[in-house]
Amino acid sequence: MSSTPHTEREARAVRIGNLCVGTGPVVVIGGEAAAGPDARWVSLREHGGRRRAEEAVGEARAAFAGPLLVEPFSSADLPAIQAAADAVVIGGEWAQDLGLVGTAARLGLPVVVRRGPTATLEEWLAVGDYCAAEGNDDVVLCESGSRTHLARPALDLALMRAARERSGRPVLAGLAGGADLAAPAVAAGADGLMVAPEAGAEAVARAREAAVLIGAVVRQEVPDTVATARGAIDRVDAALAVLLERRAALAGVVQRLKPVGGFAGRDMERERRLVAAMAERAPTLGEAGLAPVMNAVIEAGLRLAERQGR
Ligand SMILES: C=C(O[C@@H]1C=C(C(=O)O)C=C[C@H]1O)C(=O)O
Structure with a gap:
């Protein structure tokens, strides 16, 4: 069976409970x-069929x-x-x-x-x-890695990306070995990160950080409520905060290296040029919109450098 090629870049969203996968945040x-x-x-x-599904699922349900x-061990768990x-x-x-x-698809969930560790793109999309x-189009694809010389399955981000392009379905990256590949996966277009079930809070926190920071840069969100728009703004602000902190540290380096640092060594021509360069990437704001913003940013950096220089 072959998958119908989709031309649009945007994946169709699939709802899982109250969660929307495919549009909106990672x-x-x-x-x-x-x-x-x-x-x-x-x-x-994981339980190898030794645990009753009712018990295991019931426990997970009660806890969250x-x-x-839920991934079944066999059809008896469905x-x-x-x-x-x-x-x-x-x-x-x-x-x-x-x-x-087919039986799983007909559950109505x-x-x-x-993707199995040796499955091709065609075989994966065919599932x-x-x-x-079978009447269930609420399908999300999860790239779970290929068998290679590495100890763990190697995540194939090119395949994940191709699956999204070809099928128009949302894609997840299965992060078997913690969250090391969370940021590259988001950059490659993952709609979600599926952290290994045994991984702890730290891996989830790192996956979240990549989802927020990298997602803010690469994902075009089109929110349609105040709450989702505010959520998208919060993610962009998180990325801005990381960059502002980094910028302040770099500006501090320049103050120490220049013959005259701090406010005394302010270089207005350099500031005008950086605003002009930024305006090319922020044409809607333009130089006039950016200038006061960057003035505040630069002055904050200079104040910090003077404080730290004392
Ligand atoms: C960092 C420098 O010092 C000052 C601070 C600047 C900044 O934060 O970008 C730019 C020009 C200078 O007024 C520099 O000279 O490059």
């Missing part, structure tokens, strides 16, 4: 151990009120998932068995299709298309 999905994710996921494959995603979860996660191993995929053919 979502962070964490394991049971971690506080602070937008959604939690539980893999019953937000969106809950009724428990249908009863208490907000999405079903299909592991790469399942892709071999389209009967199981959104489906997260993980999503199979869900759609």
